[in-house]
Amino acid sequence: MSAEETLILVKPDGVARGLTGEILRRVEAKGYRITDLRMLTASRELLAEHYEEHEGKPFFEPLLEFMSSGPVVAVRAEGNRVIEGFRSLAGATDPTAAAPGTIRGDLGRDWGVAVQQNLVHGSDSTLSAERELGLWFA
Ligand code: IDP
Ligand code: MG
DSSP: OOOOEEEEEEOHHHHHTTOHHHHHHHHHHHTOEEEEEEEEOOOHHHHHHHTGGGTTSTTHHHHHHHHTSSOEEEEEEESTTHHHHHHHHHOOSSTTTSOTTSHHHHHOOOOSSSSOOOSEEEOOSHHHHHHHHHHHTO
8 A cells, every 4th residue: 555645845935045955854754755855836727726625715816926935845755644733833823823843833923914934834634635646636
């Protein structure tokens, strides 16, 4: 049986702040395996598909703008329960509330802008992981 896989994104704020290495270090230190990786500036089309569940929400446009504002690092990671495990490493969506010890809690903050810049994305289910890996590693 092959191990579970997830999509991790180091968002444009993480790349711009030079935190890619620190974030991937935490993923590897936890014991997950990085099996593919690419850096790209995502198109609006890709991001609209990636975030389709959020279409119509007030932060949708700012989110697409932010996510296409610079390069991101897309990572394919694997390991048993990696989806749940990476979400736990990442911490809560709101970086102010995210627990210390998590990526967002240790490295993120509120910048007073329309969308939370919270450093990372991680798939939230096996279904989204499969769908998102297909989008980013087509
Ligand atoms: P997640 O990244 O923790 O899974 P989602 O609810 O899927 O959070 O939201 C996607 C992204 O949209 C978040 O990571 C964050 O950047 C942004 N976001 C979500 N909710 C809000 C909000 O209420 N205000 C501002 N930005 C938000
Ligand atoms: Mg999400």
